[in-house]
Amino acid sequence: MRWWPPGWRAAARDGRSRRASRRWACPPRSRGRPGEARRTVTVVGAEVTVFNEPGPTVTDREWAAHLREYTALARDAAVVVLSGSLPPGVPPDAYAVLARLAPGPVILDADGEALRLGLAGRPDVVKPNAGELARASGRDDPAAGIGALREAGAVVVVASLGADGVLAGTPDGVLRAALDRPVSGNPTGAGDALAAGLAAGLAGGLSWPDRLRNAVALAACAVRSPVAGEVDAGELAAFLARVTVRTEEEDHAARGHE
Numbered sequence: 001m002r003w004w005p006p007g008w009r010a011a012a013r014d015g016r017s018r019r020a021s022r023r024w025a026c027p028p029r030s031r032g033r034p035g036e037a038r039r040t041v042t043v044v045g046a047e048v049t050v051f052n053e054p055g056p057t058v059t060d061r062e063w064a065a066h067l068r069e070y071t072a073l074a075r076d077a078a079v080v081v082l083s084g085s086l087p088p089g090v091p092p093d094a095y096a097v098l099a100r101l102a103p104g105p106v107i108l109d110a111d112g113e114a115l116r117l118g119l120a121g122r123p124d125v126v127k128p129n130a131g132e133l134a135r136a137s138g139r140d141d142p143a144a145g146i147g148a149l150r151e152a153g154a155v156v157v158v159a160s161l162g163a164d165g166v167l168a169g170t171p172d173g174v175l176r177a178a179l180d181r182p183v184s185g186n187p188t189g190a191g192d193a194l195a196a197g198l199a200a201g202l203a204g205g206l207s208w209p210d211r212l213r214n215a216v217a218l219a220a221c222a223v224r225s226p227v228a229g230e231v232d233a234g235e236l237a238a239f240l241a242r243v244t245v246r247t248e249e250e251d252h253a254a255r256g257h258e
Contacts, residue, residue, distance in 0.1 A: 067101070
């Protein structure tokens with residue numbers, strides 16, 4: 001499955017983004033603009049600390065041009081993934097707008113206001129982590145939070161709960177997918193890998209149990225990589241064998257015997 005990331009890239013440091021695009025065989029669809037590209041610095045030790053720079057402000061004209069390009073690309077997309085924070089200048093309900101424009105399945109991976117307002121676009125899958133789920137739903141219990149987000153517009157919610165795997169509210173019921181034991185490493189980028197696995201499963205027409213199994217295994221591969229965003233595909237088969245997918249009833253029964 002090929003991917004096209006539409007958006008903006010700042011002229012400063014533009015060479016880095018183009019080299020990354022060539023490295024991943026990704027056509028550079030982003031638009032050049034003045035200003036500095038934002039950088040993310042991750043410090044990995046006993047804990048992981050992430051420093052995110054703010055991006056340049058997007059003008060109304062740039063936003064309108066982006067909508068035209070995005071609409072054209074979305075027509076041919078098997079799956080659209082809307083992820084990350086919104087740059088300054090973009091409407092706060094941008095993800096709802098973009099979700100409505102996509103004719104196919106949409107995955108929303110965001111936080112705060114961008115996530116809450118994005119639910120109005122009725123995304124097919126919303127993929128928050130535990131903190132994002134609690135902030136968006138106002139609920140401390142993940143199951144209750146998933147229910148609240150589905151009531152607000154999400155068709156399916158897949159909540160990433162760290163070492164506890166993922167809890168998903170789907171048309172097939174509530175499912176939990178988890179590894180047999182936690183994986184140590186750099187968790188930065190694991191959420192993006194999880195979203196990528198879900199997108200591949202949607203595009204491939206897999207069942208929800210298989211989508212979750214593949215996504216959790218891919219996220220585990222990302223944790224094992226010291227560089228965020230990279231995976232060793234050779235490890236995927238071993239992680240797939242370690243993922244268990246249970247229904248809500250099976251999960252409660254299994255936890256009661258632990």
